[in-house]
Structures are given as structure tokens and as C-alpha cells.
Amino acid sequence: xxxxxxxxxxxxxxxxxxxxxxxxxxxxxxxxxxxxxxxxxxxxxxxxxxxxxxxxxxxxxxxxxxxxxxxxxxxxxxxxxxxxxxxxxxxxxxxxxxxxxxxxxxxxxxxxxxxxxxxxxxxxxxxxxxxxxxxxxxxxxxxxxxxxxxxxxxxxxxxxxxxxxxxxxxxxxxxxxxxxxxxxxxxxxxxxxxxxxxxxxxxxxxxxxxxxxxxxxxxxxxx
Amino acid sequence: xxxxxxxxxxxxxxxxxxxxxxxxxxxxxxxxxxxxxxxxxxxxxxxxxxxxxxxxxxxxxxxxxxxxxxxxxxxxxxxxxxxxxxxxxxxxxxxxxxxxxxxxxxxxxxxxxxxxxxxxxxxxxxxxxxxxxxxxxxxxxxxxxxxxxxxxxxxxxxxxxxxxxxxxxxxxxxxxxxxxxxxxxxxxxxxxxxxxxxxxxxxxxxxxxxxxxxxxxxxxxxxxxxxxxxxxxxxxxxxxxxxxxxxxxxxxxxxxxxxxxxxxxxxxxxxxxxxxxxxxxxxxxxxxxxxxxxxxxxxxxxxxxxxxxxxxxxxxxxxxxxxxxxxxxxxxxxxxxxxxxxxxxxxxxxxxxxxxxxxxxxxxxxxxxxxxxxxxxxxxxxxxxxxxxxxxxxxxxxxxxxxxxxxxxxxxxxxxxxxxxxxxxxxxxx
Numbered sequence: 001x002x003x004x005x006x007x008x009x010x011x012x013x014x015x016x017x018x019x020x021x022x023x024x025x026x027x028x029x030x031x032x033x034x035x036x037x038x039x040x041x042x043x044x045x046x047x048x049x050x051x052x053x054x055x056x057x058x059x060x061x062x063x064x065x066x067x068x069x070x071x072x073x074x075x076x077x078x079x080x081x082x083x084x085x086x087x088x089x090x091x092x093x094x095x096x097x098x099x100x101x102x103x104x105x106x107x108x109x110x111x112x113x114x115x116x117x118x119x120x121x122x123x124x125x126x127x128x129x130x131x132x133x134x135x136x137x138x139x140x141x142x143x144x145x146x147x148x149x150x151x152x153x154x155x156x157x158x159x160x161x162x163x164x165x166x167x168x169x170x171x172x173x174x175x176x177x178x179x180x181x182x183x184x185x186x187x188x189x190x191x192x193x194x195x196x197x198x199x200x201x202x203x204x205x206x207x208x209x210x211x212x213x214x215x216x217x218x219x220x221x222x223x
Numbered sequence: 224x225x226x227x228x229x230x231x232x233x234x235x236x237x238x239x240x241x242x243x244x245x246x247x248x249x250x251x252x253x254x255x256x257x258x259x260x261x262x263x264x265x266x267x268x269x270x271x272x273x274x275x276x277x278x279x280x281x282x283x284x285x286x287x288x289x290x291x292x293x294x295x296x297x298x299x300x301x302x303x304x305x306x307x308x309x310x311x312x313x314x315x316x317x318x319x320x321x322x323x324x325x326x327x328x329x330x331x332x333x334x335x336x337x338x339x340x341x342x343x344x345x346x347x348x349x350x351x352x353x354x355x356x357x358x359x360x361x362x363x364x365x366x367x368x369x370x371x372x373x374x375x376x377x378x379x380x381x382x383x384x385x386x387x388x389x390x391x392x393x394x395x396x397x398x399x400x401x402x403x404x405x406x407x408x409x410x411x412x413x414x415x416x417x418x419x420x421x422x423x424x425x426x427x428x429x430x431x432x433x434x435x436x437x438x439x440x441x442x443x444x445x446x447x448x449x450x451x452x453x454x455x456x457x458x459x460x461x462x463x464x465x466x467x468x469x470x471x472x473x474x475x476x477x478x479x480x481x482x483x484x485x486x487x488x489x490x491x492x493x494x495x496x497x498x499x500x501x502x503x504x505x506x507x508x509x510x511x512x513x514x515x516x517x518x519x520x521x522x523x524x525x526x527x528x529x530x531x532x533x534x535x536x537x538x539x540x541x542x543x544x545x546x547x548x549x550x551x552x553x554x555x556x557x558x559x560x561x562x563x564x565x566x567x568x569x570x571x572x573x574x575x576x577x578x579x580x581x582x583x584x585x586x587x588x589x590x591x592x593x594x595x596x597x598x599x600x601x602x603x604x605x606x607x608x609x610x611x612x613x614x615x616x617x618x619x620x621x622x623x624x625x626x627x628x629x630x631x632x633x634x635x636x637x638x639x640x641x642x643x644x645x646x647x648x649x650x651x652x653x
Contacts, residue, residue: 049499075500076650078625086645089526090500092555108647127490128452128474144330145323147313148306156319178492178528181648185525185532185550186564187486189476191457206320213456223457 029084030095034060038095042083045091046071110150115172115180117154120162122219127175129216132190134183136221139194146194190214193221260316267314268374272367274311278304278332279360285336285345286353294345298336305333315370325363332356420459422547422572423481433462433477440484440514441466441473445559452476459569461485471554473561483569489552489561494529496555503531506558507551511535516549516568525649529555530562532649537568542578543603546571546611571606578604578613580632587615587630590637595619595626605629605638614638627652 030038035058043056043064052067065081072079075090088095114134122133140146140153147153155163162168172180190196196219197207210222281304285297309329312322319326335356339345428436430451438446445468452463452474461476472490477483504521511519519535520543526532530552537547552562580587584600591597597617604611614629625643630636641652 045499049501078623078645084645085647086649089647089649090524092496092499092526092531094496128488131488144334145327146319147309147326148330152310152313156313157316159319174493174528175491178530181525181527182488182562186566187488187562188566189455189474189486189488191455191459191461193457211456214453216453 029082030060031082032060032065038083039064041093042068042088042091045093111177111180111184112172113154113168114150114183115177116168116170117160117162118179119170119172119176120167121160122176122179122217125217125219127179128189129219130176130179131182131187132193132214132216132219132221133196134180135188135190136193136196138183139188139190139192143194189216190221193223195222196220197222263314264316264374265371267311268367268371271308271311271315272364272371274304274308275360275364275367278308278329279357279364282332282353282357282360286350286357291345295340298340302333302336302340305329305336309333325366328359328363420478420481420570422569423459423478423483426481428462428477428479428482430462432482433479434464436477436482437464437466437475437484440475441468441487441560445469459485459566471561478569481569483565484563485566485569487552487561487563489530489554492528492530492554494554494556496526496529498531498553498555498558500524500526500531500533502558503553503555504533507533507535507553507560510551510560511549519549522548523650523652525646525651526555527648531555531558532562537572539575539578539604541602542613543601543616544572544575545603546606567606571611575604578602580613580615582615582632582635584615587632587635588617590630590635591617591619591628594621595628596621597628600630602632603629607638612638 030042037058039060040056040058042060043052043054043058046052046064046067047056049071051071052063054063068083068087069079069081071077071091072081072087077087077090083091083095085095114137117137118130118134122130125133137150137153141148141150147156154160154168158164160168191213193213195207195210198218199220200218202208207222212220212222214221278301281297281301285294285301288294288297306329309326312325312329315322335352339349434449434451438449446466447469448467450465450467452465454463455461455476460479462479464475464477466473466475473487474490475487476485478485504524508519508521516535516537518538520538522534522536522543522545524531524533531554532550532552535549535551537544537549546567548567550562550564551560553559554561580602588597588600595617597619600615600617603614603616605614613632615632617628617630619626619628627641627643628637629639629641631638644651644653
């Protein structure tokens, strides 16, 4: 009687342990026990940069774990031995296996709406013109005269044509996304402008009275 | 012969009925949207009105309280009230030119109450200023009451306020309302501009010189073709230069005073990610040293679309100077530099006087929260509203997350507490 009970308990414990082990790494991350092409990529990089001597056999074991921890420590990342999106970015690889990373990073929603605005407003403009449009939004956020969040500025009544006509709901292309990221990182070709207009289509006399600081493509940027 | 019942007529009748059915349905739907929007607008006007009244009250009480504890409470209410007013105003169907005055007013009140809450003792001048702000609130209250009345009148008259916001010159209510402008000078007033750029020097630079500077900056051997780009006016006027390399065009802005590269950006990216963070960091460091940026230390990084973006801060002795910041973009296939952002550096970089802290690392560490389990400290200069402060920087962790605490090296107050976030693209602080 006890024997079966004991076996049952052991089996239950083993099942729980297995579940815990499998649940440990976040979606899209590579950790101890994983196998496959992603692991091989990671191992090859670690060998290339001198963190690991063992062969790149595609099995994430002790040697790989130690190398990952060493790499993470050297680069200011959380040294937990798990290769998530940030560690992968630092290694210079993209993880292909598994679903896209589950946790949205801080402020990703705002980058997305900013990229969509750039795509809607400056689709045919040169790249620097796209960064300039994104920078105008951020300059407005910083200014006391406009709303204090990116979404507040973008959705302000009558502020942007592409919001009014729905183009803001189109998926942004890679250039628009990069322009949004660059602007968030501080690139500002306009030097602080908070307005821009297309002289061919702007009808308001008021906007023409603003001081123009920069002209890129079809847009004049002004304060 | 049996007369054919005009099937065409029947078909037409059915068609008409169907079309009118569809039209009626969409009309009802748009009426529904219109009504819902009216609810939002009416709600927003009433909220803005009430919040402006509450704000006036909180400011008046803060000015006349005389008790520091109660003052803080009222100031906190005023700050929160100002933020709410600003949000309600942004819901109104008005162009930004119509609400700009009021939004700016609200934001500046929020800033001002924040400054007062940071422990600065309220003087009599502050009290008078708060009363003046409260009086200004009263003018806004009256303007908003006018707006509410106009909106109701328009609704009663059947006028369509739905599309009013699209026209920037037709605010819903009388734009001749005289918004009182607040004239004062403080850290939150208009008068505070960043000031002249400290790192640029005085030398005036011509377009030809700027083009030469741009070519040398990127590396003359990489440049196949050079052309003029758009010039930028403003506080730091620049010459625009476009450089074509083998496979990517790079845009630069060279300052007209000083001939420094303010920023540089590549036209295209999506390079294959083959190099590591460390290789890129080394390449960036070498690049910066060769171009006269000495003693730069890397702080944070991001990687996206085949570009590695690394932040660097200048150092003076062992002290990290965060205001003097440069960001470098490198292509991840060759680790060559293709982008740069140096506005903060040129705005702020200058030799500071002796940066000597008033307290030792151990003394400063005592001010860090025990929950954070702080590691070794480091002296650094951080940018604050309108200035710089010398601080001890401590990294610590709590609940598996990394935090950085900045303790003022003179007063021991915590100037800033940042959370280090690992995002999809790299490390960031918030």
C-alpha cells in the first residue's frame, strides 16, 4: 500500500518539477536545457568572442551557461544565464525559435504610435525628414504649450492630418520605425521645432507666420 | 396576353427600399457617434471647468496656509489638479492654437508646484505668486463658462461642432477671449532657454570648411561623393552635408559656429548583425578618440535594424559627466560608425572647476535606501532642471530588478532614482 503511495508521490513531484523547469525561461528566451539552431548560434558567437572553448554542439549545458553569465556580467546585463532579447541584441544575433517575446518593453506602445504617425505623415519623405517629423512630436511633448505625452500630442484635435483621415492606423514600415527610435534617442534635425507644414497644401495664414528653421523635402519645420 | 407585371419596376422598388434602408441605418449610426462625441465634449468642458475651480482653490489655500505640512498637501493637490485640467482641455474640440494658452498655464503651474514641493521653503514672494496664479485661474474659469454656454447654444441651434476642430482657425468659442499670460521668471518660465552652447567655441565656419570637416569626420577614404544638404536655423545654426559612401548615404549637420558635427545619420540600415556589442564599443571608442572626444565612457546601448547605438559620457578625472553625452550608431556588419548625436555634448561640454564632493562615498551610501543593497559608488555629474549636480551614483537591486540611485554629494538628498529596463532593443533607464 505504502509502496504505491510512495511511487505516486514521487511521480507527482517529478511532474511538478518538470513543469517548473519548462516554465522557467520566458517566451522567446534560450536557457539551460534548450537545444537547437538558436543555441548553436549563441555558442558560435560566444566562441568567436572568446567566452567559450567547448564546441558549438547546439546543447545548452554547463559550459554554455558559464559563458553566457560571463558575457552578461561583462556587458552590464542581468547575469542570469538566460539569453533573452537584450542579451541576444548584445551578442548581435536574432533568436528565431519560439514565439516573439511575450513581455512588451517599457514604452514600446509609444514608439509604435510614433512610428505610425511618421509613416502617415512622411511616407514619401527622405529619411532625415522622417526623423524630423518624429522629433517635432517629441519637442511638443517637452513644450509646456502642448500635451505631455506622445499619444496626447498625436491625438490632439486637428494636430495631424493623418490622424484625422485614418492613415495613422496603417502598419509602419522599417524606416518609420527606425526614425521613431532615432528621435527617441535624441536625434533632432530640426533643433527644437514644434510645427511643420507643406507649403503646397497649407491653407492657414497663421502657420505661414511661424519662423521656419529647416526645409526637408516637402516639409518646412518651424517654431 | 397576360400583361407582364412590370418586374423591372418591382426590382427598382426593392432596390430603392434596400438602399434607403442602408442609408437610414448609417444615418442613425452617425447620429449615434455624434451624440456620443457631444457627450465627451460636454463632459470635458464641465470637467475642465470644475478642475480649474478646484485648482484655484488649492492654489489659494497653499498661498495662505502658513503651515508647511498643509502647504505641501495643497501644493500636491494643485499639481495634480493642473495635470487634470490639461487633460480635460485636450479632449475639447478645439484647435491647439485655441487651447495653447490654457495648456501652457496648467503645465507651468504643475512645474512650479513641483519645485515648491521639493523642499524649498515657501517665501512670501512664492505666496504672492500663488495668489496671482489663482487669480489667473479665475479668468480661465470665466472663459470656460463662456465655452460651455457657447457649446450649449450651438447644440440647441443644431450647429455641427463635430468638424470644428479640423479647421485651425475656427475654435468653437470666441477666440477673442483674452487669456492672461503669466509673466514671471523661474525655472519653468519661457525665459529659460538652454543658453549658449558651451562646447562650440567662437570660430565662424563657411560652407566649404564645413564640407571639409564633414568629410574628414566620417573618414575621407569612405566618401565617394559630397553634396549640400538642408541648412538648419535656430539656437545652433548648422550647415547640412550629405556624404555618399560605398553603400549608404550619411547626412551630417556641422555647426556654423565652431565647425563641430552636431549630428550624423545614415539614410538606410538593416545591416546584417554580425558584430558584437564589444567590437562595436571598441570601434566607437576609437572613432571618438580620433575626433577629439577624449575620455569617453560607454553607458547604455540599443540594437535595432542592424544598427548598434551606444551612449558615451565624458569624464573629468574619475567623475562621469552625464550632461556631456554622445550617442554613436554603428553598422553591425562592419562595426563602422554611421551615426552620431552630440547636441548635449556641444551644449554642455566645458572644463568644470574642481569637482570635489562634500561627503565621502560611505557617507553618501548611508542615504541610499537599505532595501536597495547598494554596491560601490561613483562620482558623477547629472543634468537637472536648468543646471548640473554632483552626485554619488550607486547601483543596487531589489526584487530582481536593477536600480541606480543618485545621491547629491553636498546635501545627501536623492536627486534621481532610475530603473534599468531590459527592452527588446537593449538596456534603458526609466
